[in-house]
Amino acid sequence: MTQVLDRPVELKVPASPAARTARRKAFLEWVAVHSLGVAAALFFALPFVFVFLTSLMSDSQALSRDLIPHTWEWANYRKVFDTPGFLTWWKNTLIYAGLGTLLTVVSSVPVAYALAKFRFRGRNLTLMLVISMMMLPPQVVVIPMYLFWAKQLDLSGTLWPMIIPLAFGDAFSIFLLRQFLMTIPNEYVDAAKVDGCGDLRTLLRVILPMAKPGIAAIALFQFFNAWNDYFGPQIYASENPGAWTLSYGLESFKGAHHTDWNLTMAATVLVLAPVLLVFFFAQKAFVEGVTLTGVKG
């Protein structure tokens, strides 16, 4: 308190030349930082702007070098929706992302909880295996997996080979959630035990309510993984357009409309927009998830 009161005496002294140069320097730094910021903002924002503007151009203008549409062709978006298959891709993506997210959360929570709060032999080994799986390119095991799903279970051309594995825990989700659960003090678990809660009840009644932000983060990441997945649908669904997802269909859309950049960009906007929309409602969970994997290791 006293320190705060002591200070203004010094500050009231009329600005000396030295203080003035310091202020000028601070102002120049502010200008420099914000000019750089604006330049960076242009770099990050312009691709979105150009894609959106092109999506509203007429067919012929999209092939010209103009940057701004002469006439705003909102009908392009209707044309995209009228393209055969486009609505099916939406439906498939929502099934893959929705069901996949649900299964991931249900199967990953108990595993993450055990890795964060149980003490048992082989815990570090299990955690190391989880991290290794997280880092593993899906292409490493895709040949036997494809043969398994396609030849043994006859499920190629469906979404199931992509969804079913998520019922058995997802390495990234387990790791991220485990990092989150580590930040919850063990005392809560102990207190629940003293009150006579079993492990399952402790998890469901005590930990889960506190772990909501962590669960929101893994749900979001998993949702976007499915939304963004290209390799899975390419391997398992490519032969059946009825099982394509948006990410996979988008590229074939370009194939079918190979000169129509305007329609292709309209379709691109339609694949991008839901992601950005969800982000605006769930920024915190996202950013928290990214920091949890990177900083609080």
Add this chain to the structure above:
Amino acid sequence: MAIHTLRAKRPPGLAAKQRRQALRTLAFLSPWLIGFAVFFAYPMISTVYFSFMHYDGFKPPTWAGTKNWTYVFEHYPFFWPALRNTLWLVLIMVTLRVLFGLGIGMLITKIKTGTGIFRTLFYLPYLAPPVAATMAFAFLLNPGTGPVNSMLEKIGIPAPGWFNDPNWSKPALTLMFLWGVGDLMVIFMAALLDVPKEQYEAAELDGASAWQRFRFVTLPNISPIIMFAVVTGVIAAMQCYTQPLVAGKVASGVIQGAGTMFEPGYPEHSTLTLPQLVYNLGFQRFDYGSACVVALVLFALSMAFTALLMRRRGGLIQAGD
């Protein structure tokens, strides 16, 4: 001493209790354990097995010995270009991405006005679905009508061919990955804000210049995060699949449908990466044996980098207690 007495007096129920605890641990871990066995251990063993077999998915597999291995390393024309491209991405793209991510992270900590808007703008591209981002960049960087080349020509800079020129296709990919640097920005920002303020004040009192403060205060404090960004970046570069594949397909103008052939790594193998070879060998040429050889090379490389991430001492991800 105390422990011995305790052990001697272990109540008869304790063994049963321990067994119950082991069972409960197994129960909680079971989804992952089953998943690990079915979706990793079993296919991994099969991958090794198929790498020594001739198999096209139709006729029963026959013993090939090391023929698939010599085929991939000596005769398959794409293996070495793909490995070279992967190394290019690992060395150049990862370096640029980490430097740029650090720069943007530092910039955002210095911005005092409109921070939220800037941060959101810098972060958004990271969320763009890979296919959508690649389609967007294939359009933006399209040499004929793309807005980037239009602008470059207006200011008199000779416009490159980007995804259509083997010398520019990897820089074009890199540019796209720099655009999606938002994840690194977030972790660098968090790390930079964690650097103790007193250290900067002490350095300033000692008369340290801005560069010296960066070199001797900032860098040592955030070096674990830089290492984390490098190693995870390297792993991501090794897995790079969707973006180069889609960029190559769109630039080559191939009309894609089920089972269509396309030139891998258009133009001139310049965007070919190791994961694409698994697809090319397995699902375009139906040579599952050789595809498994490439899969094992990919496995060895990615596990080597993962080990860096988890070294017991100085590792970046600690198991902790």
